[in-house]
Amino acid sequence: MRIVEPRLLKGFRDLLPDEMLAREKIINVIKEVYESYGFVPLSTPALEYKDTLLGYGDEANKQVYLFKDPDSYDVGLRYDLTVPLSRVIAQYRELPRPFKRYQIQPVWRYDKPDPGRFREFVQFDIDIVGTESMVADAEIISAMAECLTNLKVNFHIRFSHRKVLNSLIAYAGIKPSRSHTVFRVIDKLEKQGLENVKLE
Template structure:
């Protein structure tokens, strides 16, 4: 018996880390006024394989299935397309609309550190804002999230329209630009020579391939938007204008140190229409992306059959498994009970009743049900750092009391269960049984 390749079970310290990350992000999303959404895991195959969806590479990794009605379905491979479907199916949603979702997605792809086949995604999206304010807010949120997680990161960003304008100035035909953009996005992984080979295999003329390589060879000082716009005589508006506007916002927010412009960043998904960004470990020790996103203004309108319908949308996705991999060595203090209830001589029912009252009062409570001797139970409580132990026997139950032991002070006294609850620091509430 074994797990399916690329799937894992999480418990103990590892699950505690995962919950801490989720709670940190959930708290931030709500501070930024994002509404929570839960979209469907099962989706129509036609939706997931649509030309407006994730692209050929992701579709190859999709899990496909057929239900008993012979309907062709697929498991979601991201949270973006299901989100776009929700907006398309609910035209009454008031815009701008901000949503977040944390849920599992599935991809039948290669397995490596930080990349699984069943994994958690965490997305935030804004639909209905056409300007760079939405991108700036999401990048601001990302920077704050990693600050809270104590992970130094760099957010690389670019604009797909701007990169397209650069390629047009070099002479790359419009029908080839998307393929060239996806090749340039892999420069850090495959290197310059492999990029040259891929560009040649795409049927580009030698002169154009040379122009693209010369663009790649520019030094850091020549990769700024102003230097590139001047070198390639780009128009003042368009993608270059969008880069300038977002750059000014990031500088005003004090984010230009962590957010770095990268004119070759494109991200692998073909649906991005403008700004794109990707998050990396600032130390460079962890190579996998820690998150990313960008603007995809066309998907929702295309899904509803109205490509002219404006649904400007920007998204951010946290690479949860990569984040977990970076945090894996951290030790988290697992939550421990505030109180342990021990039944004496089989007084299980009154012990469970006392525990129920404590729990109703907000006290995390464990009941000793293993049948161990009292001495071992008390030693176990001390080892776990449980301060309060409540002993319940038939005599105590008959008197309407419990015996409360304070393990720190080494005291013991007979009290009612309500008095013990107050002593521990809980709150008195009317229980369902009462």
């Protein structure tokens, strides 16, 4: 009888009971916050049609696990939760607008594994579909901050919005032709620190 060596695929991991219990506690904290903001849960299948995942003719994404199922359909494992959400919104037009959903499910990416970077991981998504209000953006940022606070994580949030930056540049009296330089300086701040950027 052939003996099969117990081993994991590269880029994957087992979560033993202690790790799973810790993960479940984190998930419960996040779900509680999401639901307090009025987000409802959504679950989508791990498999989607290839054309749903990649769009028509897009063969560039090498991170997607693709294969033919036994019925000869071209399918793939979801690599994020946004693409399945888009399919759900297009397929179930009767969903209310705005539609506030959260989704906590595993995703798969055929990526080069590194320490702390796996090919299967859980993604935590919240989205508000069907509104252009900036209040929706603020609500998502607020929910994210509350999750991290409740998990006792030290954090700070950085965000950028090109229109806001352009408005600030105009307000400061900087010519639009110089905006590229301003954006480069902003990008360098995090990597090099304020004092090093001042020296340039």
